[in-house]
Amino acid sequence: MGKIFDWLDSRFGIKEPHKRFLQRRLPERLSYLYCLGGVAFTLIIMLMLSGLLLSLYYVPSEHEAYQSVLRITREVRFGRFIRSLHKWSANLLIVFIILHTLRVIIHKAYRPPRELNWVVGSLTLVVAFFSGFTGYLLPWDQKAYWATEVGTSMAATVPVIGKYLLYMLRGGPEVDGTTLIRFYSLHVLWLPLIMALLLWAHFHMVKRQGISGGL
Amino acid sequence: MDRREFLSRLIKIFFTGVAVVSGLIALIFAYPARIRKRKTLFIPVLDELDIPRRGVKTVNFSYKRGEQLISTRAFIVQHKGRLFALSPVCSHLGCLVNWHRKKGQFLCPCHGGKYDIEGNVIAGPPPRPLTRLPMKLDKGKLYLGIKV
CATH class of the missing domain: 1.20.5 (Single alpha-helices involved in coiled-coils or other helix-helix interfaces)
Structure with a gap:
């Protein structure tokens, strides 16, 4: 294993920069509170892997979405497990991002030079919320439908542009097959891509700025 | 270490x-x-002589899917010089529709779906026409193709 990796590395040269990052010395005062962000990132990795698996069976169509979700839970081996993993990781992700945010607030780690990283982190939370909201529609059952009906109708309360915002979100005046495809695309393509870019920026800044002094 | x-x-x-x-x-x-490969099973349902000249004939037949014996029916339709077979399964929620001779329509007893003689939706919730089943004539018998 090591030999194969060394052979690759002699051409690819990826070991050294990672060693510098992964095996760097950390200040002694760190506690487990500093792991909250890492836990959130682990959950995102689990979400991406379980989501990739679910996408093998899910059909984003008005007529087949619900059936395909039933098929995943009833027929596919480990289907119920993978779907539950995706669901619970998603719930816990929000919890852990908020805990991580609280840690950053309490330690005043948002202060300069880290303001931009605070902004990027907040955007990550927003993207996580949107992923949760769009993913909630995908089972295409009554709960999903009405949650989206109510959720998207809030957009209509925005002054002046509310109506257009609503049509943009739903792809029409009603929640229907068009909305399902829209939400599916956002959920599996747009939002994960945005999330990956944001996290790359987030980690890059952590690496450059180091871990904040704390209280 | x-x-x-x-x-x-x-x-x-x-x-x-x-x-x-x-x-x-x-x-x-x-x-x-x-x-499981789904294959089409051809079942003899009618003598060639009994094929309707005009209108709808309901045929009852049964076939085996695995161990299970399934009894069902289908419609053999001769309309405007064309012969075709319609599945009785309503495209809405899968109830079996009936032919109403006086109205000249297929009626679904569950949610009021109506189809014309060609199986096209006239009224009610069905999203698609009735499915046409494959047919073949062989040695004086009419065979219907059922997916098993």
């Missing part, structure tokens, strides 16, 4: 284990749970 090396080995072994187990679960998940 010092403490640091021991821990780093332990972590490596742990994560290798996690990766192997997850990989196996992913493979088992991705492998199709049901591998």
